[in-house]
Amino acid sequence: MTLSPKSRSGRGFLLPLFVLLVTLFACCLSQIAWERKLHQLHQIENSHKTIARFFKGLNIRYKSDTIYVFIVPPMVAARIEGTINPFIHYLRKQGVKEDVILLAVSNKKRAAERYLKRRNFESDYSIVTNEKFLNSFELSAGILEVPFVTKFSVRSGELLASYSTDGVIDSSTVAAFISDLSKPKSRRRPQAPASKARIKGARYKPVCQKMLKLYDTEEYPLSTTYYINVSPSGTYLSLMDHMTYYIYIFDLATGRLVNVLFPDSSEEMMFVKVPVMVYQILRQNNVLNSMYFSHDFCNDTTLIITASLPKVVTEVTGEDTNFGYHNVPVLIRKHILDNKPMSCARFQSFPDSVFGGFSHIGASFDSRNQKVFLPFHKGWPAGSQLLDDNAAKEGNPFTDEFYQQNVHQFAVFNFDGEFVQFLGRLEKRFEELKLGYLVSEGFVRISGGVYYSSDRYSGKIHIYNQDLVLTDSITVFENPPPIIPAIDRSKEPLRYLLETFRANFRQRIVDFLITRDLCYVLLLEEGWPVVCRLNLEDKRIRRFVLPRHFLGKEAKYHILRKNESGVVAVTLLESPDETFYCEFIIP
Amino acid sequence: MPIYSRQNNALADRTLLYAVFLILVLLPLTANAKIVVKIYGKGGIQIIPPAVCPQQDPALCATIEIEDYNASEGVVEDAFSSNKYQALLAEPIPDGLTGMQGSDLQLESLEPIE
Numbered sequence: 274m275t276l277s278p279k280s281r282s283g284r285g286f287l288l289p290l291f292v293l294l295v296t297l298f299a300c301c302l303s304q305i306a307w308e309r310k311l312h313q314l315h316q317i318e319n320s321h322k323t324i325a326r327f328f329k330g331l332n333i334r335y336k337s338d339t340i341y342v343f344i345v346p347p348m349v350a351a352r353i354e355g356t357i358n359p360f361i362h363y364l365r366k367q368g369v370k371e372d373v374i375l376l377a378v379s380n381k382k383r384a385a386e387r388y389l390k391r392r393n394f395e396s397d398y399s400i401v402t403n404e405k406f407l408n409s410f411e412l413s414a415g416i417l418e419v420p421f422v423t424k425f426s427v428r429s430g431e432l433l434a435s436y437s438t439d440g441v442i443d444s445s446t447v448a449a450f451i452s453d454l455s456k457p458k459s460r461r462r463p464q465a466p467a468s469k470a471r472i473k474g475a476r477y478k479p480v481c482q483k484m485l486k487l488y489d490t491e492e493y494p495l496s497t498t499y500y501i502n503v504s505p506s507g508t509y510l511s512l513m514d515h516m517t518y519y520i521y522i523f524d525l526a527t528g529r530l531v532n533v534l535f536p537d538s539s540e541e542m543m544f545v546k547v548p549v550m551v552y553q554i555l556r557q558n559n560v561l562n563s564m565y566f567s568h569d570f571c572n573d574t575t576l577i578i579t580a581s582l583p584k585v586v587t588e589v590t591g592e593d594t595n596f597g598y599h600n601v602p603v604l605i606r607k608h609i610l611d612n613k614p615m616s617c618a619r620f621q622s623f624p625d626s627v628f629g630g631f632s633h634i635g636a637s638f639d640s641r642n643q644k645v646f647l648p649f650h651k652g653w654p655a656g657s658q659l660l661d662d663n664a665a666k667e668g669n670p671f672t673d674e675f676y677q678q679n680v681h682q683f684a685v686f687n688f689d690g691e692f693v694q695f696l697g698r699l700e701k702r703f704e705e706l707k708l709g710y711l712v713s714e715g716f717v718r719i720s721g722g723v724y725y726s727s728d729r730y731s732g733k734i735h736i737y738n739q740d741l742v743l744t745d746s747i748t749v750f751e752n753p754p755p756i757i758p759a760i761d762r763s764k765e766p767l768r769y770l771l772e773t774f775r776a777n778f779r780q781r782i783v784d785f786l787i788t789r790d791l792c793y794v795l796l797l798e799e800g801w802p803v804v805c806r807l808n809l810e811d812k813r814i815r816r817f818v819l820p821r822h823f824l825g826k827e828a829k830y831h832i833l834r835k836n837e838s839g840v841v842a843v844t845l846l847e848s849p850d851e852t853f854y855c856e857f858i859i860p
Numbered sequence: 861m862p863i864y865s866r867q868n869n870a871l872a873d874r875t876l877l878y879a880v881f882l883i884l885v886l887l888p889l890t891a892n893a894k895i896v897v898k899i900y901g902k903g904g905i906q907i908i909p910p911a912v913c914p915q916q917d918p919a920l921c922a923t924i925e926i927e928d929y930n931a932s933e934g935v936v937e938d939a940f941s942s943n944k945y946q947a948l949l950a951e952p953i954p955d956g957l958t959g960m961q962g963s964d965l966q967l968e969s970l971e972p973i974e
Contacts, residue, residue, distance in 0.1 A: 352914075352922070353913065560924065
């Protein structure tokens with residue numbers, strides 16, 4: 274075979290052409306994969322100047338106009354943060370010389386700074402910025418839930434590329450990201466602010482029964498919390514800190530931090546069965562995370578806590594050997610002044626016939642009868658991808674099959690972690706709207722040996738007797754007729770879920786408390802805190818609108834509690850650097 | 861100036877093919893040590909609290925390829941070399957700890973590894 278000189282000289286470009294084709298192919302594949310990602314970040318049009326000003330304000334001597342920026346919600350997706358250092362490693366290895374910046378996005382500056390110190394990211398600059406930074410972006414989840422790696426032009430402030438770091442992080446992903454110039458723009462404006470309609474109810478003039486500053490420390494600065502408790506005698510406050518997943522114990526007489534409970538190394542290692550070297554690597558890269566969540570006082574000095582401990586095992590598939598990292602949900606008991614576990618029980622899995630799982634993050638406890646109530650969940654949106662057309666119908670909330678079986682509200686376990694039974698059913702409204710288990714955060718309260726449960730959104734409180742048999746219900750509020758947004762759920766399934774949820778569930782029950790003849794319900798309506806006082810005899814309801822701010826601080830209402838002076842709303846008054854404990858007396 | 865003359869093209873082509881061959885064959889052999897970690901958990905979208913992945917779930921949240929690690933660095937090594945820790949590692953880990961209570965568990969409270 275002979276080749277013409279022209280064609281021969283053309284083969285001199287064979288290697289570059291080959292490399293180019295492979296790169297383009299990888300980019301196309303990656304682009305397709307990225308577009309199917311659940312978490313996406315787009316820049317809102319006309320926000321370039323704001324972002325350019327922001328980067329200028331950081332006073333960094335940028336090496337070039339392009340910068341790589343990790344946008345991180347601290348500890349929201351703690352395990353996914355384990356992708357950041359390997360990503361930086363691949364960037365450097367593939368010749369990226371530009372600055373790599375990590376932005377920890379939080380309004381809690383001190384806590385976020387401590388977090389950065391603890392996590393030891395390998396970025397050139399690690400900076401705390403408040404949540405206003407996010408106003409220039411649209412997030413598919415509505416809020417920042419996972420770390421994103423992004424690329425910006427410093428001068429123009431333009432977002433050149435973005436990629437959520439859940440999913441696959443390897444050398445080819447990083448190579449594709451380096452060459453990505455897709456400039457993801459916002460396809461629509463962010464959600465309009467909540468309705469300005471006046472919230473019904475008497476304006477409540479705050480009567481503060483107790484208020485004291487919570488004195489955290491430099492080592493353990495407070496961030497935010499979702500789970501708080503007060504000991505039966507009112508001596509101690511316990512709260513789960515969302516930026517450490519530790520439980521802080523405060524003395525309610527002085528506000529002093531008396532102890533911090535955290536998963537020690539014996540707990541962290543309990544389910545890890547890999548070579549020591551692998552364990553080291555995972556720790557160095559922030560992959561391993563043990564987490565404490567909800568908890569309750571068994572007595573004045575003992576806490577029962579739900580936790581996720583890492584289970585790392587070697588997985589052999591064909592010729593591939595990987596390491597699988599699973600969460601093991603456990604129930605741990607600790608004395609509030611001693612970090613040594615008193616007991617540890619692993620939650621059993623459901624029988625194989627049950628399609629679905631449970632969330633032990635927000636558990637409800639019945640210490641007297643040693644029962645734990647965990648919200649049941651199943652199906653999409655789970656994982657890191659948009660809804661797969663081939664997904665099993667039982668896991669697809671848009672199918673009728675999803676609602677035919679395994680539609681429980683709670684799974685009940687005992688304190689040994691043994692599964693006891695299911696309780697309640699997914700409320701019909703979620704089925705009518707095809708929302709599945711987008712939210713599964715119901716809770717249970719016990720009063721006079723009777724169980725009361727709420728899914729938080731339907732406005733119903735169901736009553737169960739001691740044998741967990743449904744006996745009655747209380748209606749706190751009625752939901753208006755369903756609203757179905759004009760969104761094609763086959764094309765935009767996630768937007769359908771989120772918009773439908775927002776349009777139909779304007780109220781969320783935060784807590785309730787049953788006395789002999791009254792039911793007090795603390796709820797958030799369009800962001801406004803409201804307490805409903807429902808007379809169980811004549812069904813009359815009185816509503817009190819509580820302040821959203823008090824003494825210049827944001828008021829975050831957590832639980833209702835009965836003490837010697839009546840019912841109080843336990844509230845944390847928060848500013849970026851300080852937190853106060855406050856009890857408002859409910860009329 | 862041409863990179864190579866027309867007479868040298870055949871040689872250059874062969875060299876190029878050899879180079880591609882060597883890259884394809886030797887690249888996997890010379891690749892750096894790496895491990896692949898698959899992170900499982902529900903993931904998805906969490907409304908309140910916004911905590912992604914802490915549940916037990918077979919859904920795959922992330923896959924991380926970690927290479928060029930330096931296993932001998934850091935203070936973690938010291939914690940591992942401690943007798944207490946080695947003893948803990950030597951213990952067979954039960955598949956489930958269901959029902960283990962108090963002294964049955966015999967957990968040694970070690971200092972956290974920072």
